Amino acid sequence: MTMTEDRPSGTRARHPVRWIATVALVVVAGLVAVLATRPPASVAEVDSPLLGNLAPTLSGTTLSGSPFVLPSRPGHYVVVNFFASWCEPCRQEGPQLVRFAFEHSRTNDAQLVSVVFDDTDSSASAYQAQLGATWPTLRADGALALSYGVRAPPTTFVIAPDGRLAAEVIAPVTASDLDQVIATVKARRP
Amino acid sequence: MSTTLRGAADPMARRAADGDRKRRRFPWWTLFGVVAVIALVIGSGVLGSSAPTAGQRALAIETDIRCPSCEDLSVAQSSAPTAVAVRATVQRQIAEGRSDQQIESYLESRYGASIELDPPASGWTLLVWLVPLLAGVGGLAVVTTVLIRRHVTVLDEAAAGDVGSIGSVSDDAELPTDPDRLADRRAFLVRSLSDADAEYLAGDLSDRDYLALRRRDMKRLAALDAHGSSALPGPETPAVLSAAGPAVATASAVTSSAVTAATAATAATVTSAATAERPRRGRRSWWFLAGAVAAFTVALVVAVTQFSSNRLPGQTPTGSVSLSPSQQTEETLAQAASDEDQGQVEQAASLYQDVLDQHPANEVALAQLGWIEFETGHSTGDRSLLADARAKLDRAVKLDPQDYAARLYLGTVLLQQNGDASAAVAQFALFHADGPPAALVSQAAPVIRQAYTAAGDPVPAWLPANS
Numbered sequence: 001m002t003m004t005e006d007r008p009s010g011t012r013a014r015h016p017v018r019w020i021a022t023v024a025l026v027v028v029a030g031l032v033a034v035l036a037t038r039p040p041a042s043v044a045e046v047d048s049p050l051l052g053n054l055a056p057t058l059s060g061t062t063l064s065g066s067p068f069v070l071p072s073r074p075g076h077y078v079v080v081n082f083f084a085s086w087c088e089p090c091r092q093e094g095p096q097l098v099r100f101a102f103e104h105s106r107t108n109d110a111q112l113v114s115v116v117f118d119d120t121d122s123s124a125s126a127y128q129a130q131l132g133a134t135w136p137t138l139r140a141d142g143a144l145a146l147s148y149g150v151r152a153p154p155t156t157f158v159i160a161p162d163g164r165l166a167a168e169v170i171a172p173v174t175a176s177d178l179d180q181v182i183a184t185v186k187a188r189r190p
Numbered sequence: 191m192s193t194t195l196r197g198a199a200d201p202m203a204r205r206a207a208d209g210d211r212k213r214r215r216f217p218w219w220t221l222f223g224v225v226a227v228i229a230l231v232i233g234s235g236v237l238g239s240s241a242p243t244a245g246q247r248a249l250a251i252e253t254d255i256r257c258p259s260c261e262d263l264s265v266a267q268s269s270a271p272t273a274v275a276v277r278a279t280v281q282r283q284i285a286e287g288r289s290d291q292q293i294e295s296y297l298e299s300r301y302g303a304s305i306e307l308d309p310p311a312s313g314w315t316l317l318v319w320l321v322p323l324l325a326g327v328g329g330l331a332v333v334t335t336v337l338i339r340r341h342v343t344v345l346d347e348a349a350a351g352d353v354g355s356i357g358s359v360s361d362d363a364e365l366p367t368d369p370d371r372l373a374d375r376r377a378f379l380v381r382s383l384s385d386a387d388a389e390y391l392a393g394d395l396s397d398r399d400y401l402a403l404r405r406r407d408m409k410r411l412a413a414l415d416a417h418g419s420s421a422l423p424g425p426e427t428p429a430v431l432s433a434a435g436p437a438v439a440t441a442s443a444v445t446s447s448a449v450t451a452a453t454a455a456t457a458a459t460v461t462s463a464a465t466a467e468r469p470r471r472g473r474r475s476w477w478f479l480a481g482a483v484a485a486f487t488v489a490l491v492v493a494v495t496q497f498s499s500n501r502l503p504g505q506t507p508t509g510s511v512s513l514s515p516s517q518q519t520e521e522t523l524a525q526a527a528s529d530e531d532q533g534q535v536e537q538a539a540s541l542y543q544d545v546l547d548q549h550p551a552n553e554v555a556l557a558q559l560g561w562i563e564f565e566t567g568h569s570t571g572d573r574s575l576l577a578d579a580r581a582k583l584d585r586a587v588k589l590d591p592q593d594y595a596a597r598l599y600l601g602t603v604l605l606q607q608n609g610d611a612s613a614a615v616a617q618f619a620l621f622h623a624d625g626p627p628a629a630l631v632s633q634a635a636p637v638i639r640q641a642y643t644a645a646g647d648p649v650p651a652w653l654p655a656n657s
Binding site for chain 1 (some may be wrong): 258259264271272274275276279280299300301302335532533534535537
């Protein structure tokens, strides 16, 4: 009472709790609005620190036992897919990778290379055979996965013809997703 | 009864006068703080100066790095394949002679800054470091202020005494008229006073609480006695009192005079003790508070600098927040080397050039940029680039004759560009004399062997066979 009486006439009583509650409400509402209006992560392209740099050397032994080395300047787009047979999202994207490989085998403008991640050779071979994969698949190599900064399967990279890493996707991809990513990269690099 | 009341008057004086006892009891928490600080300092290893072993370095890095495929585990804690791969890489790079910073920088270049378990102390994540610190300091300030105010209030109340009010308050509305109940109430109050004395002397009651309890019970006792004499007036009083028993009669008789005397004595004791001790106790408390604040601050600083990351001997406690010019140069060189290792040759060349723009006589940048220019010129046939490379390598060797890397590069250039095997052999001999790491010797062995063979010299024994 005394405080109100002491206050100069014309000023309104302050309600700190009300103000704090209002600010908190506005912040929460803003947060909800931002989260609710984010674009759906259909293609979860991530901002890898490797993007724009020369892709780490992609070499190893294929599941069939042949040595494989990707040239530092491949001259065409290369899609590198880290996968495991136990990984359900990898199984989900498998048929799409077959489709992508088939479509681009005719135009010869993109190549697909798979790398086994945290899986046995036998399981991975059986899965690839069942899938009908005809592209090279490298055996699991922790150092190779580390050089690409892979955390979990499936993780897919797109290497540009000049050998630079153009995109990283950390979700199941479809053939059209990959085409879209390549088109975007082409648009960025005329 | 009189003994109890006299005892009730004594505790403040006894506690105030018995300084030795107080001092023996009071510093326990300060001692605890000092022991905690000493334990923190010793445990942090800041006193140790021995260089860490490769295993200790690897463990320190692995503790700081997040397991790539785990939620909140460090590489050291996880057995996931990604963590195993990181551990292998860390150990391999340590064996190759990389610095901790280079290794962490390499991992960061693969996984991003989130691979570090400690958030970077810059940008928005700086708040993560600052908020607990500010909260701690703020909380300490609040606690200190409250303690000081409370202490001052107790001393003021003790000095004021508040004698006059005793006896003026009455709880007549609740006071019984039955002599038995009066006697029970009185005995209860006397026991309460006695208990308060005992608890105060044992240190279980603060000055403030003891004074409040004592004042309350004394008031009630005085009111009880006043009520007893007014409620039972006339000639019946002695009969009632004698019917209540000699103890009550004695207690009543003693109390009416003793309470007044005891309260006056207590007030006098409290006042004189408080007045005499006030400045001394105030200063002492300030010293204890200052000691506590200092101990807490030291503990905080030690904890933040030691436990925020695994600092190793030779590293600065503040990390790399503020770098000296020479540290900045080292940082740039480390970054360039990391880029070069990752195949980002153009970026590395740009960074080496940045160093040379600032320090034209930096032999490391000269040697490394010279080598990059040689490799590029060799593959593209660019003669001017090859000439630049040769000039840089010559200068690097001249600036630092003990730089084994520059010797190796120059020897290779002499062999592959100029076809001068003898001159190359001379450089390789100096390269070996400069004590290069075994891994580098092994890597360069084919070229060195080729030079010795072309020059017609016997292949030296220090060169690994068929590597």
